[in-house]
Amino acid sequence: MYKKIILSVALSSTLFGCAKTFxxxxxxxxxxxxxxxxxxxxxxxxxxxxCHAKGSNQGCGPLTTYAQISNNKSSIRSSVSSGSMHxxxxxxxxxxxxxxxxxxxxxxND
Numbered sequence: 001m002y003k004k005i006i007l008s009v010a011l012s013s014t015l016f017g018c019a020k021t022f023x024x025x026x027x028x029x030x031x032x033x034x035x036x037x038x039x040x041x042x043x044x045x046x047x048x049x050x051c052h053a054k055g056s057n058q059g060c061g062p063l064t065t066y067a068q069i070s071n072n073k074s075s076i077r078s079s080v081s082s083g084s085m086h087x088x089x090x091x092x093x094x095x096x097x098x099x100x101x102x103x104x105x106x107x108x109n110d
Contacts, residue, residue: 031102066109077103
């Protein structure tokens with residue numbers, strides 16, 4: 001009986017511990033807004049066909065300038081880390097890390 005309980009707990013932990021989550025360790029990586037983040041957001045989020053292009057009213061609106069991105073960094077971080085953004089789901093783990101690392105490091109305009 002004791003073995004069945006242990007097995008059940010271990011199996012449950014394995015099954016429920018594999019939920020879709022995104023965690024990062026930013027301690028070994030620094031990212032630049034101008035070199036890393038801005039080009040990524042421009043190509044994935046705010047290009048002419050993107051949801052966050054100039055004049056957008058979707059979500060947090062346009063993400064075409066540092067000020068717009070910085071002012072929405074909390075929402076952006078939450079959406080990227082949860083996987084709800086990019087809507088097409090085509091951001092790689094490395095791209096997600098780029099955005100998250102930059103925000104977690106203070107979101108400098110460099």
